[in-house]
Amino acid sequence: MKKDQLFTRRRMLIAGAAVLGAAGAAGTARVLTAEPAARPASVPLGQGPQLRTALKPSAFRLQPMAGYGPPRHRPVKTAVRREPILQMSGSGRRMVLTFDDGPDPRYTPHILSTLREYDVRAMFFVCGEMAVDNKDLLREMADDGHIVGNHTWTHPQLTELSRSAIRREIERTCEVIDDAYGEPPAWFRAPYGAWNRNTFKIGAELGMEPLAWTVDSLDWTTPGTRTIVDRVEEGAAPGVVILSHDAGGDRSQSVRALREYLPHLLDSGYHITVPHRKFV
């Protein structure tokens, strides 16, 4: 019962989210727009951080942890795309923050706590081998209304793998997400942005849409917190999807950068949101 309440709350949170990739059908991705961010002259009122009121249903976490078995939900196949989605369509100053390669208990909790502080939802593209050891963090993501996507099990270059190896990487990760997060992922992202026909086909068979990004913060190169903040803020524009990382190395700069750019984006009138799958 607790779980049902949790999902209802999550759906309510997501109901207000933006619609991604309105074209929906197989075909072209949204074109990346490289225009500099247009900044508002003044900060709209009421756009700042809000107090978080809803608390977590902790009873859910006390349930015994079983091994992940067969998926409890049958995936609904999606159309096979030829390109990944790069940004959100639609109007409004909406942006999506995405964090890849985790969860990592050294960094992900800090990211989650900053997002919670500002009552913001984000996306986490997790690797199965990280998720299986950190299921509590996936449950926390579910409790907080974040979206968890599939980033393969071991983060390989999928374009160098056989069709069956690609499927194993992706399918197994779907299962652990289903088990820990409470439902299978609706989104996937190829490591290194290396997509091919098999990747799109298998993702679609497993009911996921391919999401890439518009702006790469390049935080994995550890260029310094200031540089990461600048890249995100200079790349900010309506519909933009930001790529950063909560694992895969020392991500303390990524953690600190989020604490800086998130309030700035909100003060600039951006609504940080998660995409809504229109065609599920």
Ligand SMILES: [Zn+2]
């Ligand atoms: Zn990655």
